Amino acid sequence: MTLDNVWPKSWLGLWIILFLLPGTSRSLAQTYLLKPDRIFDGETTHEGWAVRVKGDKIEAVGAIASISTEGAEVVDLKGTTLLPGLIEGHSHLFLHPYNETPWDDQVLKEARSLRTARATVHAQKTLLAGFTTVRDLGTEGAEYDDVGLKQAINQGIIPGPRMVIVTRALIATGSYAPKGFSPDIDVPQGAEEADGHDALIKAVRRQIGKGADAIKIYADYRWGLMAEARPTFTIEEIKLMVDVAKSSGRAVVAHASTAEGMRRAILGGCETIEHGDAGTPEVFTLMKQHGTALCPTLAAGDAISQYRGWKKGQEPEPERLKQKRITFKQAMDAGVTMAAGGDVGVFSHGDNARELDLMVDYGMKPLDVLRSATSINADVFHLADRGRLRTGLLADLVAVEGDPTKTITDLHRVRVVMKGGIFYKR
The missing domain is CATH 3.20.20.140 (Metal-dependent hydrolases)
Incomplete structure (x- = not known):
């Protein structure tokens, strides 16, 4: 097979390939509302909380009912724990x-x-x-x-x-x-x-x-x-x-x-x-x-x-x-x-x-x-802009299946990885 057989014939085709490449998953929407079963915020655990991400930062963290969905793509993460990267x-x-x-x-x-x-x-x-x-x-x-x-x-x-x-x-x-x-x-x-x-x-x-x-x-x-x-x-x-x-x-x-x-x-x-x-x-x-x-x-x-x-x-x-x-x-x-x-x-x-x-x-x-x-x-390590789920910090997030606060091996069951507001695994 030659490159001509697989290379896109249009700019649309090229964009689709780039969009689907591992580690480059981007959406036109730059605001997300992530809804897991629970959140570990870097210090403690909260049930029924969500995280709103805008651009490369965390815009809001808290109870789901307290966070606006307006203008955000809602990402349902049922069955997971969301934690800082x-x-x-x-x-x-x-x-x-x-x-x-x-x-x-x-x-x-x-x-x-x-x-x-x-x-x-x-x-x-x-x-x-x-x-x-x-x-x-x-x-x-x-x-x-x-x-x-x-x-x-x-x-x-x-x-x-x-x-x-x-x-x-x-x-x-x-x-x-x-x-x-x-x-x-x-x-x-x-x-x-x-x-x-x-x-x-x-x-x-x-x-x-x-x-x-x-x-x-x-x-x-x-x-x-x-x-x-x-x-x-x-x-x-x-x-x-x-x-x-x-x-x-x-x-x-x-x-x-x-x-x-x-x-x-x-x-x-x-x-x-x-x-x-x-x-x-x-x-x-x-x-x-x-x-x-x-x-x-x-x-x-x-x-x-x-x-x-x-x-x-x-x-x-x-x-x-x-x-x-x-x-x-x-x-x-x-x-x-x-x-x-x-x-x-x-x-x-x-x-x-x-x-x-x-x-x-x-x-x-x-x-x-x-x-x-x-x-x-x-x-x-003096990294004040990460390590916790707080408003204004970097949107570096990971969602894993299960509850690693009880079973640490659940950390191997990664479902979502976001760095700087961009999904690298979803």
Whole structure:
């Protein structure tokens, strides 16, 4: 079949094809009244409420009888719960599951053009899963390509979520790169190496200048042949990076899995700790005192354990996951703010809700998990224009079948996705 066989013979035909393309569903009507069974507004649930959308904003929220239908297309969402577009707190759109291709091979052997092409598909899958915003925490060797990906989404070239990006991330020299090579060989890095006063200032400013919305650092990692996670940057170095980033209105987030790496990141002023696997009650108390949020990435550890041979549901949990359950509970007991993010890319994009399932499995209530994935993530990431269903906020909405405030797995049953007043799934 040639292009001539399928290409429309008129402008009307072209318009019809464009109208029907996935991710571009638009109606001539720019005002909608969405009527679900219930609404979760980012904080609590309301029965018999509706949302009126005009343009890219929420115009009204409240009891159905109190909202005018005049000039609006009524969208009946019987059997669903309507909630704010979900916010993915830890993703890597330039990675794909490690059981497909190991991380080292993705960094060393895959062309950036290939990785970018794949990332565009990952972005669409993320959006269609109901995640209308993503905090993408590092391109992992794909340089500043997240900047172009974000621009392509914002310009409507490709469908995808709103992106908060950190570009390359910052690492201490010698701590991160692909492992197992001769010390005589310099291999490509998964992030940017920088050390010491002047170099760190320059690296932070360079990443901001290239387009970073936040700065990510690796406060600890598996150094050298010992392959044990140990702290990388000193507290003074972390404070320096935080000060430089804050002067431009940007936060610093920290990969930290050891207690000491977490302690340094907290005292240095990082706003979120990613992973926190070996946290202690003392460290979690410190997090609470400093208002540092935890993004636990439960789904990444669960996926990696399965890649290593664990048969989930058939065999006892590996010790690593048993310990994670303990530290997760310790963080909750300490009152630490829980952000929601799964380290997606370690596992499949579009399966983002897997993290939220596990947060419930590890002891959180479904309603609290929904808050983490909406209003709490919005607050922690300084996204004041989303995360709640309120008048004047962005019309980023998702409708799912059932009631995820009671059964969190209902989040996998996505019926509607709207971003900025445009339907991407209906």
